[in-house]
Amino acid sequence: MSSELETLYQQVILDHARRRSGFGLSDVATARHHELNPTCGDEITVGIALDADGAIQTLGWEGQGCSISMASASVMSELCANRDAAEVRAMIDDFRTMLRSRDGGEPPESLEDAVAFQGVARFVMRIKCAMLGWVALEACLDQLSTRDAAAPAAS
Ligand code: ZN
Secondary structure, three states, rough: HHHHHHHHHHHHHHHHHHHHOOOOOOOOOOOOEEEEEEOOOOEEEEEEEEOOOOEEEEEEEEEEEEHHHHHHHHHHHHOOOOEHHHHHHHHHHHHHHHOOOOOOHHHHHHHHHHHHHHHHHHHHHHHHHHHHHHHHHHHHHHHHHHHHHHOOOOO
């Protein structure tokens, strides 16, 4: 990674740590999940609601922690709001894969601003910080899909 790119990425992270897009939990959220990262002290609660077509209609989060965890949740909410749940799951997988690969290969374009966190992969202790909001979002999607599966079929 070039140093200019690295500087740009750091800027994206700092901007989002301040901006905290999507901060605040909505009353209409039908699934909520709280995640804690004890090694760093970060905590994030994500709340979502899906529309009738299975797209994420509402996505909010609250929490506190280091710049990486806050910035990552902010980027996540901008990236994932109003998207189809299946598409969001694919993005969560891509994000996780990027953070787990330390070879610095080309990250998937689907991740847009979230590629700014690629450098975090070199710092094992910070990977959980960057993943925290995404893991909470994934757990919310799991809650809703389990509920769908358990619901009696509409007649
Ligand atoms: Zn952290």
